[in-house]
Amino acid sequence: MPLKHLSEYRDKGLARKLIEAIWKRSHKPLRLMEVCGTHTMAIFRYGIRQVLPPHIQLISGPGCPVCVTAQEEIDRSVKLAGYPGVMITTFGDLFRVPGSRSSLQAERSEGADVRPVYSTFDALRLAEAHPEKEVVFLGIGFETTAPTVAAAVLEAARKGLDNFSVLSFHKRLPPALEALMEDGNLRLDGFLYPGHVTTVIGTAAYEKVAQTYGIPGVVSGFEPVDILESIFMLVEQIEQGRVQVEMQYRRGADPQGNLKAQELMDQVFRPMDASWRGLGLIPESGLCLRPEFKAFTAEERFDLRVPPAQEHPGCACGAILRGIRTPPECPLFRAVCRPDHPLGPCMVSSEGTCAAYYKYGG
Amino acid sequence: MVSDKILLDHGSGGRVSHELVERLFLPRFQNPWLQDLNDSAVITVEGGRLAFTTDSYVVDPLFFPGGDIGALAVCGTVNDLAMLGARPFYLSVAFILEEGLPLKDLERIVASMAKAAAEAGVHIVTGDTKVVPQGAGDKIFINTAGIGVVPEGIRIGGREAKSGDTVLVSGTLGDHGLTILSQREGLAFESPLKSDVAPLSGLVQEMLACGAEIHVLRDPTRGGLATTLNEIARQSGVGIEIWEEALPVRDQVLAASETLGLDPLYIANEGKLVAIVPKEEAEKVLTVMRKNKYGREAALIGEVTADHPGQVVLKTLIGGSRLLDMLSGEQLPRIC
Numbered sequence: 001m002p003l004k005h006l007s008e009y010r011d012k013g014l015a016r017k018l019i020e021a022i023w024k025r026s027h028k029p030l031r032l033m034e035v036c037g038t039h040t041m042a043i044f045r046y047g048i049r050q051v052l053p054p055h056i057q058l059i060s061g062p063g064c065p066v067c068v069t070a071q072e073e074i075d076r077s078v079k080l081a082g083y084p085g086v087m088i089t090t091f092g093d094l095f096r097v098p099g100s101r102s103s104l105q106a107e108r109s110e111g112a113d114v115r116p117v118y119s120t121f122d123a124l125r126l127a128e129a130h131p132e133k134e135v136v137f138l139g140i141g142f143e144t145t146a147p148t149v150a151a152a153v154l155e156a157a158r159k160g161l162d163n164f165s166v167l168s169f170h171k172r173l174p175p176a177l178e179a180l181m182e183d184g185n186l187r188l189d190g191f192l193y194p195g196h197v198t199t200v201i202g203t204a205a206y207e208k209v210a211q212t213y214g215i216p217g218v219v220s221g222f223e224p225v226d227i228l229e230s231i232f233m234l235v236e237q238i239e240q241g242r243v244q245v246e247m248q249y250r251r252g253a254d255p256q257g258n259l260k261a262q263e264l265m266d267q268v269f270r271p272m273d274a275s276w277r278g279l280g281l282i283p284e285s286g287l288c289l290r291p292e293f294k295a296f297t298a299e300e301r302f303d304l305r306v307p308p309a310q311e312h313p314g315c316a317c318g319a320i321l322r323g324i325r326t327p328p329e330c331p332l333f334r335a336v337c338r339p340d341h342p343l344g345p346c347m348v349s350s351e352g353t354c355a356a357y358y359k360y361g362g
Numbered sequence: 363m364v365s366d367k368i369l370l371d372h373g374s375g376g377r378v379s380h381e382l383v384e385r386l387f388l389p390r391f392q393n394p395w396l397q398d399l400n401d402s403a404v405i406t407v408e409g410g411r412l413a414f415t416t417d418s419y420v421v422d423p424l425f426f427p428g429g430d431i432g433a434l435a436v437c438g439t440v441n442d443l444a445m446l447g448a449r450p451f452y453l454s455v456a457f458i459l460e461e462g463l464p465l466k467d468l469e470r471i472v473a474s475m476a477k478a479a480a481e482a483g484v485h486i487v488t489g490d491t492k493v494v495p496q497g498a499g500d501k502i503f504i505n506t507a508g509i510g511v512v513p514e515g516i517r518i519g520g521r522e523a524k525s526g527d528t529v530l531v532s533g534t535l536g537d538h539g540l541t542i543l544s545q546r547e548g549l550a551f552e553s554p555l556k557s558d559v560a561p562l563s564g565l566v567q568e569m570l571a572c573g574a575e576i577h578v579l580r581d582p583t584r585g586g587l588a589t590t591l592n593e594i595a596r597q598s599g600v601g602i603e604i605w606e607e608a609l610p611v612r613d614q615v616l617a618a619s620e621t622l623g624l625d626p627l628y629i630a631n632e633g634k635l636v637a638i639v640p641k642e643e644a645e646k647v648l649t650v651m652r653k654n655k656y657g658r659e660a661a662l663i664g665e666v667t668a669d670h671p672g673q674v675v676l677k678t679l680i681g682g683s684r685l686l687d688m689l690s691g692e693q694l695p696r697i698c
Contacts, residue, residue, distance in 0.1 A: 010679055012607065012679050012680065012681075015679065015680035015681075016680070016681070019680070019681070044684060045678070045684065046678045046679065046680055046682055046684075047678040047680065047681070047682015047683050047684050048680070048682060049682070050682040050683065051680060051681055051682050105369060106367070106369075109367035109368065109369050110367065118547050118622065224678075224679065224680050228680070339377075340371060340376075340377050340378045350623065358687070359685070359687050360684040360685055361684060361685030361687075
């Protein structure tokens with residue numbers, strides 16, 4: 001796995017030149033939103049806010065999959081963990097997110113079988129190795145992860161695995177962008193779009209945001225030089241009065257996306273209305289398995305209905321996800337809500353805005 | 363959610379582990395030796411000072427590139443003694459074996475312990491074996507305790523860091539933890555990862571023998587460099603600043619951590635030490651370290667300051683800075 005090229009995107013000299021260019025070129029106050037949690041993390045990790053002119057404000061958006069997972073979805077996964085013989089597999093820190101009364105982590109310490117995995121295919125292997133168990137994969141993430149889950153479902157169908165199913169919390173980015181723009185509270189001058197999701201979906205959705213709402217955007221990679229270059233490209237557009245979708249992440253993404261991955265997703269999933277933490281119900285913003293894959297749908301095997309969810313009163317995750325508040329403005333932040341004692345998902349996820357502010361002292 | 367059960371986070375070496383020690387163990391076992399929270403306790407006996415420590419070892423897989431649980435069990439305890447400047451002499455070992463463990467695995471582990479002990483110059487002088495029914499343990503758990511002698515005039519400990527001191531590290535970061543994780547996840551890299559497990563008592567003896575003043579020695583095991591530096595900053599009431607561009611990390615470790623979404627600064631090392639020494643001694647100590655095979659890639663990575671006491675700040679490559687907190691909970695695989 002050669003990752004030598006990384007050093008180029010972490011080059012100190014290159015970064016310095018870009019920082020200088022941004023200072024020289026940018027005159028207007030700007031509010032730029034990085035949509036993706038991986039960008040938020042990288043921005044903090046490299047101290048990018050501190051090297052920008054003070055009139056450029058970076059706002060974190062709703063692009064952390066764990067953060068936008070609705071409380072009710074957490075409650076459903078906790079209920080699932082309580083069924084005897086169920087093994088829950090999932091990636092990421094969904095594991096720690098508190099639901100209305102418990103978390104998967106707490107359920108595990110009570111004896112539930114919950115296993116973090118790095119790939120959907122690990123979940124398939126576990127299903128094959130444990131025919132006595134009902135292995136359920138909690139599908140979470142945007143269009144970056146959905147194709148791999150689709151591939152796993154197809155593989156399970158091919159192998160005739162009858163103890164494997166998926167509980168899909170997958171979300172689609174484009175409807176969320178539109179919902180964000182329709183909410184009049186957010187004033188924005190530009191978007192930093194996530195390179196990874198773009199690799200799959202392409203830039204069509206961003207073009208629509210540019211045309212309908214007049215907001216320019218740049219698709220950005222995740223290394224410090226990528227992010228600085230993207231910010232510079234946005235500054236150039238705004239200073240010149242252009243509204244375009246430009247591609248900084250040329251090494252990874254193509255404007256039309258990955259057609260094969262899109263096909264795979266289409267074959268297995270269909271859009272459904274979904275609840276987002278902070279944004280509420282957004283039409284067609286989730287993904288569920290198509291009826292022909294009913295056999296692999298966890299809801300078909302288990303009763304996962306739960307009472308209406310209760311979020312922690314005072315938790316500002318919702319407003320933070322919409323970019324209208326920052327973590328230090330939440331009364332719970334740092335005082336009682338910490339990564340090892342999280343009250344809301346933005347503090348749990350390693351890509352969450354609150355976790356970033358907490359960890360890196362924002 | 364404050365859990366009334368033990369969570370895996372309690373064993374991560376990060377904040378939650380510290381809370382467990384500080385709230386549950388310390389108040390009940392209260393005594394000045396434990397209170398110091400160093401890698402070993404230093405006990406004054408007639409004729410000198412003894413360092414005394416213990417550690418338990420659980421690892422999956424038992425065998426990994428560069429070592430195994432046996433090498434860890436000897437090196438870990440030897441290193442904890444060495445971090446107080448002690449010369450390690452005697453170890454105890456206690457095995458908890460799960461019914462069904464292949465005898466040849468145990469033989470291999472014991473042979474590796476003997477080899478590590480010989481290299482470190484320690485003798486395993488007492489021991490115990492228990493077998494638990496299948497399912498009541500996980501193959502093999504090992505506990506070792508160790509005793510060493512602290513030479514006269516040596517005063518090394520987590521409270522000794524002073525503003526103006528220099529921070530050194532004996533080599534590359536994250537090798538052990540990433541090796542274990544990559545093995546578990548079946549990740550293959552062009553140049554394979556290898557655990558750095560090694561006894562550091564020889565290296566420490568040479569560092570002491572050069573006559574330089576050494577304030578703090580600590581091995582950044584669980585929780586990684588970031589957590590270790592936080593412990594030192596708190597215990598000494600100083601700030602620590604480290605420089606990203608100076609941190610030695612192997613390319614393949616960087617690649618593996620990028621793939622898994624982990625930060626090498628929070629990943630365990632088993633054959634590395636952090637040394638905090640007065641600025642004017644730094645060159646001398648580095649030269650000595652680099653002559654030892656376990657210190658060949660030693661580097662100067664930062665300094666101790668009077669600013670931001672109790673906190674560790676990282677100066678990033680691009681000139682920004684960020685707070686390096688303790689590990690909060692276990693690091694988990696990321697999503698995208």
